[in-house]
Amino acid sequence: MLELLDVGFDLSALGIEYGTLLMFGLLMVLLLTGMPLAFVTLLVALVFALGWFGPMAVPLITSRVFSFVTSFVFLSVPMFVLMAAVLDRSGIARDLFDAMKLLSNRLRGGVAIQTIFVAVILAAMSGIIGGEIVLLGLLALPQMLRLGYDRGLAIGVVCAGGALGTMIPPSIVLIIYGLAANVSVGALFTASFLPGLMLASFYVIYILARAYLTPKSVPDPDPVVMPTAEKIALLRGLILPMLVVIFVLGSIYGGIASVTEASAIGAAGVILATVVRGEFTFDLLRGAAMQTLATVGMIVWIGIGASAIVGVFNLMGGIDFISSLIIGISDEPLYILLFMMLILFILGMFLDWVGIALLTLPIFVPIIVDLGYDPIWFGVLFCMNMQVSFLSPPFGPAAFYLKSVAPPDISLGDIFKALLPFIGLQIIALALLIAFPWITGISGL
Incomplete structure (x- = not known):
């Protein structure tokens, strides 16, 4: 060439x-x-x-x-990645998972529901999916398999739950969208919070449906009542994670700190939590820093x-050319929007989400604005679409993250097969966001 x-x-x-x-x-x-x-x-x-x-x-x-x-907002990315890396190396996530027994101990499918709740809290702490899936793959998957959960259900819960970091603030996907689309990251966080919880609730409803409609897919609840002293001991595992979530998201939503400043608060809070727990070592910090460097380096180079x-x-005039082609497919704005969603869905099967965002959004967002749609609302749709891409074959990264820590007898084919119902739930959630934009707190138009 x-x-x-x-x-x-x-x-x-x-x-x-x-x-x-x-x-x-x-x-x-x-x-x-x-x-x-x-x-x-x-x-x-x-x-x-x-x-x-x-x-x-x-x-x-x-x-x-x-x-x-x-970009100043981009500084928040390494901070949130550092939070996730420190969580990977500490016992905070393990104690959080144990503490959730308080909610799930007497419920059919309780451990699976417990896994979704833990995934939501971890997502609200860091916004990184890879670490969450690996953590849940190490903590939750062996326990569910040991208790007799249906293998496909256990695998799907871990992958889909761990991928919630895409939707629930402080999501790195939302931050990159804000940079690429030149819109407020704080507004994106506010708009995506309820849709993220909605998707998590769909997972919980699916688990309960499987638990009660196909009883053999989950074990019977533990009949033993947990002693009060043990409940109090488990509650301690909730304190530090909830404080981090409150300080990070509370400072953003309360207008006290910007997203970048809140990310620094969160990173400092997680490191301080390891100090309080007596887990902090320079090896831990060095390992977390190296993992952060590798992850952020990948994002920067793709960017x-x-x-x-x-x-x-x-x-070259290419963006105007592509825009005219997309707009020319229909006079109906909804059809153009659905066509964009289809393009994102197909690209998500083969490309990394960072590349998809930075390659497509400079073309898509101006079209969305010209059509009269709100770019914040479209950002939530984009993230929900990327949520699907994390699970969809043949290159869904969630499956590969879980495969790295799953038992040897679980193949990639088993994992992708287990993810199909959860991909269906994600598509339903995406359709609801398109049909009812008010779920994001935005009219859409």
Whole structure:
């Protein structure tokens, strides 16, 4: 490709129609080679910048990338990732899981419901799904299998519950959407809170339905009454996690701190919690910092590549071209919205959510605004769609996270099969958000 540029091949002679086909064709071919998305997008951006505009276009790419990585709100991402990494290495999540026995001990399907409640609290503490699924895979899955839960139900609860961090604030997906769409992250947090709880309640209802309609899928409740002293001891496991949630989300919703400031409060709070519990060590902090560096580095590199290619594509006139194609499919705004949801759903089966957000939102959000829809509401729809992508085959990351800690006899095929009912519940939740925008506290139009 670069040799063609050296001999003066002018890509702009192709026109925007064939230029768009060539750009996306190169993306697909290079991705099929196994090259990481960040490097694929950077390479294609460089090829088209030089081939379409010449060397003078390169500074325009770097300026766009610089504006992305220097955004103040983006500072909250490493803070929330650090919170999740510290949780991974402490006993806070384990004690939280044990404390939830107070709610589930006498209920059919109680441990599965307990897992969903723990997932909601963990999501409200960090907003990272990978760590949650691994934690629940280590804590909840062995216990449910040992007690005699249906294997598919146990697997689905862990994966779907652990993926709730996509919807429940402080979700990293919402933060990236806010950056890409240039909308208030705090407003996104407020709008997504109830839909996240709604989805969690769908999971609980499904568990109860399985428990009472197919009794053999769950064990009988424990008939032994828990002593009061043990209940008090378990309650202590709720104190520190709830304090972190209250300080982080309370400071945001109360207008006391911005999302970035609240993320720093949360990170400091989780580290302080490990100190209070006597678990803090420099090895713990170093391991958490290295995990944070790896995760955020991946997000930054994907963001750099996506920002570069979208910037070049915009200069080519590609965004206007794609926008006209999408708008041209129908005169009915709802059909255009559903078409966007379909595109996101298909992309979610093959690409990382960060890349999807940064590649599609610069095109989709202006269309949404032109159609008269609220971009905050669309942000909640986007996150619910990405929630589906975390579970959907063939590359649903939730399945691979669980596979890394699941017993050897559980295959990826078993996991994806177990996730199908939960994907159905997510699609129902997405449909409800489209039909009834007021669930987010926004009219939608």
